[in-house]
Amino acid sequence: MNQIVPSARARLKRLAKRGAYDRATVHAVLDASVVCHIAYVLDGQPYCTPTAYWREGDRLYWHGSSVSRMLQGQGAGLPVCLTATHIDGLVLARSGFNCSMNYRSVMVFGTASKVEDEAHKREALDAYVERLFPGRVAAMRRPTDKEVRATALIAMEIEEASVKIRSGPPHDDEDDLAAGIWAGVIPIAETIGALQPCPLLPAGIAPGAGTEPYVRDARFDEILRANVGGGLAPVEAGE
Amino acid sequence: MNQIVPSARARLKRLAKRGAYDRATVHAVLDASVVCHIAYVLDGQPYCTPTAYWREGDRLYWHGSSVSRMLQGQGAGLPVCLTATHIDGLVLARSGFNCSMNYRSVMVFGTASKVEDEAHKREALDAYVERLFPGRVAAMRRPTDKEVRATALIAMEIEEASVKIRSGPPHDDEDDLAAGIWAGVIPIAETIGALQPCPLLPAGIAPGAGTEPYVRDARFDEILRANVGGGLAPVEAGE
Numbered sequence: 385m386n387q388i389v390p391s392a393r394a395r396l397k398r399l400a401k402r403g404a405y406d407r408a409t410v411h412a413v414l415d416a417s418v419v420c421h422i423a424y425v426l427d428g429q430p431y432c433t434p435t436a437y438w439r440e441g442d443r444l445y446w447h448g449s450s451v452s453r454m455l456q457g458q459g460a461g462l463p464v465c466l467t468a469t470h471i472d473g474l475v476l477a478r479s480g481f482n483c484s485m486n487y488r489s490v491m492v493f494g495t496a497s498k499v500e501d502e503a504h505k506r507e508a509l510d511a512y513v514e515r516l517f518p519g520r521v522a523a524m525r526r527p528t529d530k531e532v533r534a535t536a537l538i539a540m541e542i543e544e545a546s547v548k549i550r551s552g553p554p555h556d557d558e559d560d561l562a563a564g565i566w567a568g569v570i571p572i573a574e575t576i577g578a579l580q581p582c583p584l585l586p587a588g589i590a591p592g593a594g595t596e597p598y599v600r601d602a603r604f605d606e607i608l609r610a611n612v613g614g615g616l617a618p619v620e621a622g623e
Numbered sequence: 624m625n626q627i628v629p630s631a632r633a634r635l636k637r638l639a640k641r642g643a644y645d646r647a648t649v650h651a652v653l654d655a656s657v658v659c660h661i662a663y664v665l666d667g668q669p670y671c672t673p674t675a676y677w678r679e680g681d682r683l684y685w686h687g688s689s690v691s692r693m694l695q696g697q698g699a700g701l702p703v704c705l706t707a708t709h710i711d712g713l714v715l716a717r718s719g720f721n722c723s724m725n726y727r728s729v730m731v732f733g734t735a736s737k738v739e740d741e742a743h744k745r746e747a748l749d750a751y752v753e754r755l756f757p758g759r760v761a762a763m764r765r766p767t768d769k770e771v772r773a774t775a776l777i778a779m780e781i782e783e784a785s786v787k788i789r790s791g792p793p794h795d796d797e798d799d800l801a802a803g804i805w806a807g808v809i810p811i812a813e814t815i816g817a818l819q820p821c822p823l824l825p826a827g828i829a830p831g832a833g834t835e836p837y838v839r840d841a842r843f844d845e846i847l848r849a850n851v852g853g854g855l856a857p858v859e860a861g862e
Contacts, residue, residue, distance in 0.1 A: 419710055419724070423662030423671035430669055432662035432706040434728050467671040471658055471813065471843075476834065479763055480752050481770040485658070489673050513719050523804050524718055531720040553821045565762050566830045567821040570837045574710065577810030582792045584800050591805045595715065598809045604710075 413490040477554035517594025574604040652729040716793035756833025813843040
C-alpha cells in the first residue's frame with residue numbers, strides 16, 4: 385500500500401540507485417513544489433506546459449491558462465505525464481564527465497479529466513489557496529458562481545510515479561583527485577524576497593492573511609512542505 | 624528574421640497579451656535557465672523529462688540520463704516540446720480568482736536528433752561547461768575518448784517558439800479594492816548558497832575555475848544570462 389509501483393514507463397532506465405517509488409517520497413517531492421510541467425499529446429504533437437498544481441491524497445489538481453488547449457477535444461480523459469523538479473545545486477567535479485546536478489524530481493503518470501461539479505470545484509480551489517496561504521480563504525471574498533464556472537479544474541489520480549534524487553558531493557575518478565582544481569557543490573534554492581505591497585493597497589493593512597510563512601530569504605520548498613504538514617527535506621534516495 | 628513565427632501549435636490560445644515571439648526574448652528566457660522539461664511521445668505515451676540544456680544560436684543541446692529512453696528506437700528524429708520556466712513571484716489578489724503568479728516561460732518546438740560526430744560532441748560539451756562556469760574548461764582535464772563515446776549528445780533547431788511572461792502587481796476587480804486584506808507580490812528567485820567544498824579536496828585550493836559568478840545570495844538566472852553575455856531581465860511582454 386505504501387508503494388506506487390512503477391510499470392515500465394515509470395521505471396528508471398539509468399541510475400536506478402537514484403530512484404524511489406514509495407508513496408511518502410513521491411508525496412514529499414510533490415508537496416515541495418507548486419509549479420510542474422505537464423506533457424500531453426494533441427494530434428500527435430507533444431506539448432510541455434508549466435502549470436500550478438496541488439495534491440490531495442493520491443489525487444493531483446490543476447487549473448489555469450493551459451487547460452483549454454490541454455483538454456480541448458479530448459472529452460473526459462487525457463493521458464499525461466506530470467513532472468516537478470527542484471534544482472538543489474551544481475556539482476563541480478574535476479572532469480566534465482563527472483560534473484552533475486543535485487536535484488529532486490518526481491514524474492507522475494495518470495489520466496487528466498475535468499471536474500464539472502461546482503461544489504467540488506469550490507472545495508478544491510479553496511484547498512489550493514490554503515495550500516499556498518494557510519488561513520487566507522477565510523479572509524478573502526468568496527468566489528462568485530461566474531468565477532467558478534470560468535475556472536476549468538482538472539483532476540488526476542496518481543496511477544504511477546517515480547522519484548529521482550541526487551545529493552551530495554561529486555564522484556570523481558580516483559586518478560583525478562589530485563588535480564589542483566576546486567571541486568564541490570554550489571547550492572541553489574528558491575528563496576523569498578521582500579514582500580511588494582499592491583500599489584492600490586490602502587494604508588495600514590499589514591500582510592497577514594496567509595503570508596506569514598513567506599519570510600525574507602526563507603526557502604520556498606520548505607514553506608510549501610510545512611504548509612501541508614510535511615517535514616523538511618524528503619528522504620534521500622541516493623547519490 | 625528576428626521573429627520566430629509561431630504556427631498554431633506555438634501560438635498562445637489564452638492571454639495573448641502575455642505572449643512574445645521575438646528571437647531576443649526567446650533567447651533571453653532560454654539563457655536564464657539551465658534545466659528545462661522536455662515532452663516527447665514513445666509508443667503513444669507522453670513523457671515529461673527534466674534535463675539540463677544549453678543554446679548556441681537557434682540550436683539547443685542537451686545530454687544526460689533521459690537521453691537513452693528519449694531517443695530509443697526513434698532513429699534520427701523525435702518531435703519534442705521543450706519548456707523552461709521561472710517562477711518570479713506569487714501574486715496575491717483580494718479574490719482567489721485574481722490570484723496569479725509572476726513567471727517567465729519559453730516553449731520551443733523542434734525535432735531532436737543525436738550528434739554522432741566526436742569533434743562536434745567535444746565542442747558542444749565544452750560549450751556547456753563554459754556556459755555554466757566560464758574559464759573552467761581550460762582548468763579541467765580533457766574528456767577521454769571513452770567519456771565522449773559514453774555521452775549521448777542531442778541537438779535541436781528551434782523551429783517555433785513562444786514566450787509567456789507575467790510581471791507586476793495583482794489586477795483586482797474594482798469592487799474588491801476596498802477589502803481589508805493585504806494584496807501584492809511575494810517575490811521568488813533561485814539564489815546561490817555557500818559553496819560546499821568536496822570532502823576530498825586537498826587543502827589550499829580556492830574555488831576559482833569558473834565558480835567566480837556564484838556569489839552567495841546572487842540570483843542564478845542572472846548569473847546564467849551574464850555568463851552568455853546577456854543583460855539582466857528580459858523585456859517584459861505584458862502583465
